Amino acid sequence: QLSVRFNASQGGLLRKTQGTVHALSEVDFTLAKGETLGLIGESGSGKSTLGRAVLHLNRPSDGHVLLEGTDLTALSERDMRPFRRRMQMVFQDPFDSMNPRMTVGEIIAEPLRLQRIGSATERRARSAELLSRMGLDPAGIQRYPGQYSGGQRQRIAIARALATNPDLLVLDEPTSGLDVSMQARILNLLRDLQGEFSLSYLFISHDLGAVTYLAQRIAVLYLGRIVELAPTQTLIRNPAHPYTASLLDALPALARAGTETHLPPPQGEPPSPINPPSGCAFHPRCPKAQAICRERRPALSSSGETGHTIACHFPLHATSHAA
Numbered sequence: 086q087l088s089v090r091f092n093a094s095q096g097g098l099l100r101k102t103q104g105t106v107h108a109l110s111e112v113d114f115t116l117a118k119g120e121t122l123g124l125i126g127e128s129g130s131g132k133s134t135l136g137r138a139v140l141h142l143n144r145p146s147d148g149h150v151l152l153e154g155t156d157l158t159a160l161s162e163r164d165m166r167p168f169r170r171r172m173q174m175v176f177q178d179p180f181d182s183m184n185p186r187m188t189v190g191e192i193i194a195e196p197l198r199l200q201r202i203g204s205a206t207e208r209r210a211r212s213a214e215l216l217s218r219m220g221l222d223p224a225g226i227q228r229y230p231g232q233y234s235g236g237q238r239q240r241i242a243i244a245r246a247l248a249t250n251p252d253l254l255v256l257d258e259p260t261s262g263l264d265v266s267m268q269a270r271i272l273n274l275l276r277d278l279q280g281e282f283s284l285s286y287l288f289i290s291h292d293l294g295a296v297t298y299l300a301q302r303i304a305v306l307y308l309g310r311i312v313e314l315a316p317t318q319t320l321i322r323n324p325a326h327p328y329t330a331s332l333l334d335a336l337p338a339l340a341r342a343g344t345e346t347h348l349p350p351p352q353g354e355p356p357s358p359i360n361p362p363s364g365c366a367f368h369p370r371c372p373k374a375q376a377i378c379r380e381r382r383p384a385l386s387s388s389g390e391t392g393h394t395i396a397c398h399f400p401l402h403a404t405s406h407a408a
């Protein structure tokens with residue numbers, strides 16, 4: 086039984102990427118076995134940072150990752166090893182994360198080699214088996230990533246992530262950069278693999294349509310904070326946060342059929358996470374903002390509906406919140 090809990094309270098994690106600081110605050114969620122939690126937000130919202138923090142590729146300065154009750158943040162790198170093989174990542178641009186001089190077989194078996202699992206012969210057999218499960222010719226273990234198309238390379242990256250037989254995959258924009266029919270094939274493959282191997286997914290994407298297809302629940306991240314978390318259908322039909330409602334505008338009409346709230350897409354660029362706006366960080370772009378929104382940050386709290394939390398002073402479908 087897998088259960089992952091991540092939480093970071095105030096300034097939970099800081100990371101510099103090309104001069105950008107991402108801080109995660111008040112981020113708290115759990116992930117059950119076989120479940121997909123979607124994580125959406127614009128670029129710069131901290132989605133990838135959060136994914137890497139869950140896998141412990143970035144150590145949170147304050148915050149915890151619990152895997153079945155074990156606090157991974159408390160472990161040494163060595164004690165962490167048996168947990169590492171249970172969690173893998175599929176990156177946004179798989180070619181970036183593949184050494185072009187390694188064969189596809191070596192690439193897929195790399196996590197096994199690093200963890201010293203199996204003999205060289207066993208690892209080669211495992212690579213061939215995984216390649217074939219991805220619908221690719223197992224003889225391809227002798228080829229190089231440059232000989233494959235983008236969609237094929239994404240399948241190779243998924244094979245690599247599955248090599249250690251993990252429980253959890255963090256999928257960071259696994260379909261971005263692919264054409265629409267290839268995106269659909271990858272999403273279907275991920276759904277089949279999830280059933281076959283009882284995988285849990287943290288599915289990071291700015292593409293709400295793709296997330297909706299796989300996720301049972303969706304968390305919306307804005308400037309490093311979860312502003313809304315709800316079961317997928319609730320989030321799509323009854324978004325309570327103005328930011329979520331504006332993101333829904335980008336969904337294809339079919340996917341958002343039944344959505345009761347329409348707001349225009351968010352205007353302008355998100356503000357800098359280094360110096361976020363006062364109060365509710367969304368207030369400069371929010372069509373519903375009032376004076377209090379500039380002064381007081383809304384806490385993430387229950388919407389009144391089970392499993393639905395929101396951080397907004399004036400939710401769109403106020404139930405327990407007095408506006």
Ligand code: SF4
Pocket residue numbers: 326327328365366367368369371372373374375378383396397398399400
């Ligand atoms: Fe908009 Fe205010 Fe809600 Fe923030 S708290 S999303 S500014 S209404």
Ligand code: MG
Pocket residue numbers: 132133177
């Ligand atoms: Mg990213």
